[in-house]
């Protein structure tokens with residue numbers, strides 16, 4: 001039984017407004033019916049937390065709340081928001097840093113002035129000054145506490161390549177959604193302007209509302225009015241020209257909700273911004289279905305603190321499975337040699353290991369492994385697959401085969417079943433490690 005995303009939908013209980021939890025407007029979902037025939041019951045849930053233990057706000061759509069309950073709900077949602085404003089936190093942090101001898105306390109997740117060091121003696125701390133405060137992702141511990149906000153940071157090499165890609169695409173301003181490392185780099189390099197939108201409120205001590213706002217990309221919710229003003233000014237500058245939106249969503253995220261957010265941003269900026277998105281290669285069909293303007297590039301996105309999504313020792317054998325998706329023309333996505341090469345017939349940059357297939361007229365590897373062309377299938381397949389005469393398609397050697405075990409696989413081989421044009425589709429998606 002699955003759950004389907006419906007959208008941002010007003011509720012009768014809340015004066016025909018979208019109900020809000022401490023994380024902003026809630027999303028409407030529908031529990032799919034067991035047999036999938038009739039529509040299931042709809043409910044509102046938090047857009048930021050998947051786990052009800054982290055955000056207990058929940059409402060059935062057909063449930064009519066009495067006025068008193070609605071009042072309590074609103075009070076609770078407002079009460080859980082923070083005491084100090086972003087501006088106050090930022091100003092206080094500047095004062096602490098300029099005083100010298102400051103520390104960042106990893107237990108209290110706050111900057112601590114030299115005068116208060118004794119109170120944090122038993123806590124792990126890191127020295128902090130105005131210089132190190134420019135790169136908070138190196139000062140803070142990446143969040144790992146829960147599924148919805150686990151934080152993975154681009155490696156320095158990846159950030160450099162991404163900056164080059166943005167430059168080649170003529171981007172002057174980047175709306176960084178969930179990409180603090182890229183934001184940090186863009187601000188210090190000074191070539192492009194950047195505004196970071198991220199769930200992590202710890203950044204409020206390091207960046208003012210002009211360059212950072214607490215934000216949830218799934219309901220397009222900016223937590224403060226000040227942040228909202230900064231966002232509007234940023235996206236609408238120059239009539240929206242030169243703007244790119246760069247998104248690093250949690251893996252396994254609902255792309256329907258993200259697509260809705262990207263359409264809203266385009267509406268609000270007044271022109272279609274360039275869009276960049278990072279997700280594993282096996283999400284390609286899902287990305288193309290929800291965001292048809294994007295194409296998958298061959299760039300392998302690497303993370304500093306993810307042991308699988310790196311080409312470093314101990315990483316995945318065929319490099320990171322995470323790819324950059326882009327809306328700009330493929331030939332503009334220039335990647336560094338010699339790891340990548342320009343494939344002239346394809347007109348795009350591909351990994352040096354990705355071989356061009358004359359018959360498919362494309363560089364066919366998706367997962368980083370070499371592919372080979374299968375003549376009977378009429379397409380390229382993974383080298384680990386073999387053509388099976390009984391199934392009339394390529395598959396892993398130990399696949400459940402129509403030629404061996406007819407009783408079990410009757411449904412697959414029954415003549416009434418339309419034959420797939422080519423190749424086994426992978427039955428199971430590879431495990432998503434992130435969220």
Ligand SMILES: [Zn+2]
Pocket residue numbers: 021022023024046047048049055057
């Ligand atoms: Zn919530």
Ligand SMILES: [Zn+2]
Pocket residue numbers: 105106107108109119120123
């Ligand atoms: Zn402390």
Ligand SMILES: [Zn+2]
Pocket residue numbers: 343344345346347355356357361362363
């Ligand atoms: Zn090619």
Ligand SMILES: [Zn+2]
Pocket residue numbers: 357358359360361364372373374378379380
């Ligand atoms: Zn081929």
Ligand SMILES: [Zn+2]
Pocket residue numbers: 374375376377378381386387388393394
């Ligand atoms: Zn084949």
Ligand SMILES: [Zn+2]
Pocket residue numbers: 388389390391392395399400401402403
């Ligand atoms: Zn077979």
